[in-house]
Amino acid sequence: MSAPETTPREDRRWHYRRSLASRVTLLTTIAVGLAVAFVALGAYVTVRMQMQSTLDQSLVERARSTAAAPTLTFTSGEEVPAWALVATDVRIALVNAAGNTNPKILAEETLRPGEPEIAVARGEEKTSIRTVRADGEAFRMVAVNYGDGVALVLAQSLESQQQVLSRLGVVMLLFGGAGVIAASMAGWMVAVNGLRPVRLLTSRVERIARTEDLTPIPVEGADEVARLATAFNQMLRAVSASRDLQRQLVADAGHELRTPLTSMRTNIDLLAQADAAGTTLPPGARAELMTDVRAQMEELTTLIGDLVELARDEPMQYVVETVDLVDVLDHAIARVRRRAPSVAFEVDATPWYVVGEAAGLERAVTNLLDNAAKWSPPDGTVRITLERGTLTVDDEGPGIDEVDLPHVFERFYRSEESRSMPGSGLGLSIVRQIASRHSGSVSADRSPAGGARLRLSLPGNPTPPPPTPPPAPPQTPPAEPVTDDDVETTPSGTPLSTSTTQENPR
Numbered sequence: 001m002s003a004p005e006t007t008p009r010e011d012r013r014w015h016y017r018r019s020l021a022s023r024v025t026l027l028t029t030i031a032v033g034l035a036v037a038f039v040a041l042g043a044y045v046t047v048r049m050q051m052q053s054t055l056d057q058s059l060v061e062r063a064r065s066t067a068a069a070p071t072l073t074f075t076s077g078e079e080v081p082a083w084a085l086v087a088t089d090v091r092i093a094l095v096n097a098a099g100n101t102n103p104k105i106l107a108e109e110t111l112r113p114g115e116p117e118i119a120v121a122r123g124e125e126k127t128s129i130r131t132v133r134a135d136g137e138a139f140r141m142v143a144v145n146y147g148d149g150v151a152l153v154l155a156q157s158l159e160s161q162q163q164v165l166s167r168l169g170v171v172m173l174l175f176g177g178a179g180v181i182a183a184s185m186a187g188w189m190v191a192v193n194g195l196r197p198v199r200l201l202t203s204r205v206e207r208i209a210r211t212e213d214l215t216p217i218p219v220e221g222a223d224e225v226a227r228l229a230t231a232f233n234q235m236l237r238a239v240s241a242s243r244d245l246q247r248q249l250v251a252d253a254g255h256e257l258r259t260p261l262t263s264m265r266t267n268i269d270l271l272a273q274a275d276a277a278g279t280t281l282p283p284g285a286r287a288e289l290m291t292d293v294r295a296q297m298e299e300l301t302t303l304i305g306d307l308v309e310l311a312r313d314e315p316m317q318y319v320v321e322t323v324d325l326v327d328v329l330d331h332a333i334a335r336v337r338r339r340a341p342s343v344a345f346e347v348d349a350t351p352w353y354v355v356g357e358a359a360g361l362e363r364a365v366t367n368l369l370d371n372a373a374k375w376s377p378p379d380g381t382v383r384i385t386l387e388r389g390t391l392t393v394d395d396e397g398p399g400i401d402e403v404d405l406p407h408v409f410e411r412f413y414r415s416e417e418s419r420s421m422p423g424s425g426l427g428l429s430i431v432r433q434i435a436s437r438h439s440g441s442v443s444a445d446r447s448p449a450g451g452a453r454l455r456l457s458l459p460g461n462p463t464p465p466p467p468t469p470p471p472a473p474p475q476t477p478p479a480e481p482v483t484d485d486d487v488e489t490t491p492s493g494t495p496l497s498t499s500t501t502q503e504n505p506r
Contacts, residue, residue: 020198021191028187033180040172047168051161052140056129059142062090063127063154067146091139091155094146097122101153113153117143121151131158138162197225205232214240249411253307260296260303267293303426322464323361325352329386332365340373342380349386354460356438361458364434367427368393368454375452383449389458395451400444408444431456 095101095113116128120143128143138158146152197220204217216233219226267289274281281289326349333345354361368391372382375397385392400408409432431454432442440458447453 021188021195024191024194025184025187028190029180029184032183032187033176036176036179040176044165044169044172048165051164055140055156055158055161056142059090059140059154059156060127060129060144063142063144063152066092066154067144067152091153093153093155095121095143095151095153097149111139111141111155113141113143113151117141117151117153120145121149123149197221197223201225201229201232208236214243249307253303257300257303260300264293264296264300267296307426320355320357323354323356323358324464325349325354325361325386325389325391325458325460328358328362328365329384329391332362332369333384335366336369336373339370340376342378343373343376344379344381345369346381346383347386348384350388351462352386352389352458352460353462353464354389354438354458355465356458360434360437364431364456365391367431368456371395371427371454372397372452388462389460391456391458393454393456394447394449396447396449397451399446399450400452405444409442428454 091111093101093113095117097118099113099118101113111132111134114132116125116130119125120128123145126145128141130141132139132141132155139155140158141153141155143151143153201217208214208217214236216236217229219229219233271281271286271289329347329349333347337343337345369382369384372393372395376382376395377397380396382396383394385394409428411426411429428442435442435456435458438458440456442457443455445453445455
């Protein structure tokens with residue numbers, strides 16, 4: 001059994017815990033180091049191949065020139081060209097087809113020609129070039145045909161070439177190391193200077209998180225950091241607007257809650273003072289006080305429900321279904337008639353079906369009708385029209401001023417005329433919220449009759465969608481026919497029943 005791994009996964013990702021500047025410096029150093037290494041290797045290999053090619057060409061030319069010079073005798077070797085005698089960096093020898101060499105010319109026994117040179121002497125090859133080692137020293141050996149079964153062999157030491165390559169390698173190593181160090185320093189400077197705007201932005205963001213000061217950050221330039229700062233400023237504006245709306249909601253809610261609470265406290269204090277003094281209020285006055293308390297409790301309950309509906313961060317899980325808007329309108333009218341029995345309702349509705357949440361749609365329609373009934377005079381008429389998904393509600397009230405038209409669907413907005421009337425200023429804002437949730441729209445205008453006209457438009461169809469067919473039952477494969485071979489029998493030959501069972505009588 002292997003031992004459990006003790007190093008957490010986070011410890012293996014050490015490079016993610018390093019600073020961005022150090023990572024940029026490290027990557028720059030690695031990239032430059034690899035580039036320098038490949039360039040140095042390529043230069044070294046190129047120089048080495050070029051030097052070896054030049055040496056080979058020189059040896060071949062010298063060998064051919066020697067072969068074309070006055071004859072070297074294989075037996076004595078006394079006839080030697082003048083230029084060959086002074087060529088002290090080159091070893092010269094003759095080798096015959098039998099592999100014998102002229103010992104007077106080739107002094108080193110360890111540098112004897114091999115099979116490639118003998119093949120040239122036999123006439124099987126024109127030339128041969130190879131590298132041989134003798135006494136720990138490398139030689140480049142060239143053989144050319146000398147005629148009459150003899151080959152001329154020249155060998156030159158590679159020590160000078162290796163010294164040049166060694167010096168070249170040292171120089172490349174020194175310059176490469178200096179280049180890597182310079183690249184790492186340049187990468188560090190670039191990282192530090194390039195990330196300075198990021199550090200500045202980070203310090204400003206930390207200050208905002210610490211002080212909750214949502215003042216936008218100054219944007220400098222037009223690079224990626226500037227775009228990041230611009231996006232952060234947009235987020236700050238959104239957070240600031242959300243906080244302002246939250247403060248406004250709390251302030252408006254406190255203002256709206258203060259009125260029914262004050263009235264309720266006054267009525268309850270009157271009842272408490274009467275009971276403490278031992279006096280009995282007239283039955284009519286006591287009933288009026290209790291009616292006011294109940295009305296204020298209902299208003300307070302409605303206001304709290306509206307606040308919860310508007311202040312909810314995440315929408316509830318609503319039941320989405322096909323809703324008949326005509327039925328919703330009938331239920332809403334029935335509810336409003338109980339609260340405003342003196343107001344008449346004229347309805348002209350054509351069928352319209354909406355896919356949405358029935359309770360929310362009924363609440364939106366009820367709020368529109370409540371608003372129209374509240375502003376209509378006693379014995380007034382509210383005219384309701386539903387045509388192709390647009391619900392139009394006209395009342396006979398004083399109407400809406402041009403200044404108030406853009407604000408009637410805002411939270412807690414109440415005109416000067418409505419401040420003395422009951423209500424919280426949340427009903428129409430809930431209508432707009434429900435309409436937006438159903439991809440609809442709302443609008444306000446003046447009615448031809450002089451009052452207000454409110455419209456609610458919802459997408460849908462004049463006919464209900466076809467019902468979804470139930471899922472088809474799984475198909476049972478047909479039973480295979482039973483043959484005589486499939487019927488089991490008893491030892492006496494009586495067939496066994498395969499499908500008949502008796503139920504336990506108990």
